[in-house]
Amino acid sequence: MITGGAGFIGSHLTQKALSEGLGVICVDNFNNTYDPFVKWERIAAFRNHPNFRLYSLDIRNGAALEQLMDEYPIDTVVHLAALAGVRPSVTDPAAYIDTNIRGTLSILDSMRNKGVRKLLFASSSSVYGNSPNAPFKESDTALAPISPYAITKLTDEMLCANYSELYGLNIFSMRFFTVYGPGQRPEMAISLFLNNILQGIPIRVFGDGRSVRDYTYIKDITEGIFSALPYINGFQVFNLGSGRTISLNELIETIETVTGRKAIREYFPEQRGDVRATFADITKARNCFGYEPSTLLADGINNMLIYRSLRTELPSGITAE
Numbered sequence: 215m216i217t218g219g220a221g222f223i224g225s226h227l228t229q230k231a232l233s234e235g236l237g238v239i240c241v242d243n244f245n246n247t248y249d250p251f252v253k254w255e256r257i258a259a260f261r262n263h264p265n266f267r268l269y270s271l272d273i274r275n276g277a278a279l280e281q282l283m284d285e286y287p288i289d290t291v292v293h294l295a296a297l298a299g300v301r302p303s304v305t306d307p308a309a310y311i312d313t314n315i316r317g318t319l320s321i322l323d324s325m326r327n328k329g330v331r332k333l334l335f336a337s338s339s340s341v342y343g344n345s346p347n348a349p350f351k352e353s354d355t356a357l358a359p360i361s362p363y364a365i366t367k368l369t370d371e372m373l374c375a376n377y378s379e380l381y382g383l384n385i386f387s388m389r390f391f392t393v394y395g396p397g398q399r400p401e402m403a404i405s406l407f408l409n410n411i412l413q414g415i416p417i418r419v420f421g422d423g424r425s426v427r428d429y430t431y432i433k434d435i436t437e438g439i440f441s442a443l444p445y446i447n448g449f450q451v452f453n454l455g456s457g458r459t460i461s462l463n464e465l466i467e468t469i470e471t472v473t474g475r476k477a478i479r480e481y482f483p484e485q486r487g488d489v490r491a492t493f494a495d496i497t498k499a500r501n502c503f504g505y506e507p508s509t510l511l512a513d514g515i516n517n518m519l520i521y522r523s524l525r526t527e528l529p530s531g532i533t534a535e
C-alpha cells in the first residue's frame with residue numbers, strides 16, 4: 215500500500231514497484247493543495263496496470279483503510295500522504311496537524327488492528343531545523359524544527375517509535391532531503407524556477423541566495439526506498455539525501471546553464487519557517503542498505519526539462535498547464 219501514491223514521490227515509487235513485479239494499492243485523496251490534474255496525469259501511465267488499484271480516499275478514514283487491509287494481503291505500507299509544503303504550514307498549522315498527525319495515527323492504528331507489520335514513513339530533513347550540527351546525523355538530538363510542518367513530521371516519528379515499541383510494528387522513518395525530478399510539486403523551488411525562467415517571468419529569491427540545500431534526485435530516493443524495504447525491522451530513522459549541498463545562487467546558475475536562459479531575479483526577505491541549511495550525512499543508509507545516490511543536479515534538472523517538453527505535447531483536449 216502506498217499512501218499519497220498520486221503525489222510526486224508516490225507516483226515514481228509506484229512506477230518502480232510495478233516494474234519490479236509488485237502489486238500496489240494506491241490511497242490518495244487528490245486534495246487541491248496544487249492542481250489535482252497534475253496527480254491524475256502522473257498516474258495515467260499505470261492507471262490500468264493489472265497490478266495497480268487506486269482508492270480515492272482520505273487516510274484519516276481508518277475504517278476504509280482497514281477494509282482494504284482485509285481485502286488485500288498487504289505486506290508493507292509506504293506512507294507518503296501528507297500536507298508537504300513548509301511555508302503554508304506557517305499560515306495553517308491546524309490543517310497540518312490534522313492531516314499529518316491524525317492521518318499518520320490512523321495508518322498506525324489500522325496496521326495494528328489488521329496485523330500489517332511493516333511501515334516505511336516519509337519524514338523530512340526539516341526535523342533538524344536550524345540544528346548547528348551539519349551534516350545532519352540521525353543520532354543528532356539537537357533537533358530544532360522551526361515550522362509547524364517540521365513539528366508534525368517529528369511528532370509522527372515519535373508516534374511511529376511508540377507504536378513500534380508498544381505493538382511490535384517494524385518501521386523505518388526516512389528523512390527525505392529536498393527531492394526533485396520530473397513531476398516535482400509545482401510550488402517547489404526548482405519547478406517554479408524552471409517554469410519561470412523558460413517563460414521569461416521573474417523568479418522570487420528569498421534571502422541573499424546563500425542558503426544551502428541538499429537536493430536529492432527522485433530516482434535516488436526511490437532506489438533508496440527499495441533497498442531499505444527488505445531490512446525494515448524495529449524502529450529506525452535514516453537520512454535519504456545526496457550528501458552534498460548547493461546554494462540557492464548555484465541552483466539558479468545551474469538552471470540557467472541547463473536551459474540556456476538567464477533568470478530575472480527579484481529578491482525578498484527570508485521566509486518564516488525556512489531553514490538556512492540542510493545537509494545529510496548518509497553514512498547510516500549507505501552502511502545499512504547500500505544507499506548510493508549518484509545523480510548530478512544538472513542531469514536531474516535536464517530530465518525535468520525533457521519531461522516538461524513532453525508534457526506540452528499532450529494530445530489535444532488535454533492541457534498540461
Ligand SMILES: NC(=O)c1ccc[n+]([C@@H]2O[C@H](COP(=O)([O-])OP(=O)(O)OC[C@H]3O[C@@H](n4cnc5c(N)ncnc54)[C@H](O)[C@@H]3O)[C@@H](O)[C@H]2O)c1
Pocket residue numbers: 217218219220221222223224241242243244245253271272273274293294295296297298313317336337338339389390391392393394399
Ligand atoms: N518532496 C520533497 O522534497 C519532500 C521532502 C521531505 C519529505 N517529503 C515528504 O514525502 C511525502 C511525499 O511528498 P511529495 O513531494 O510527493 O508530496 P505530494 O503533495 O506530491 O504527495 C502527497 C500526496 O498525498 C496526498 N494526500 C494528502 N493528504 C492526504 C490525505 N489526508 N489522505 C490521502 N491522501 C492525501 C496528496 O493528494 C498527494 O497526492 C510527504 O509526506 C512529504 O512530507 C517530501
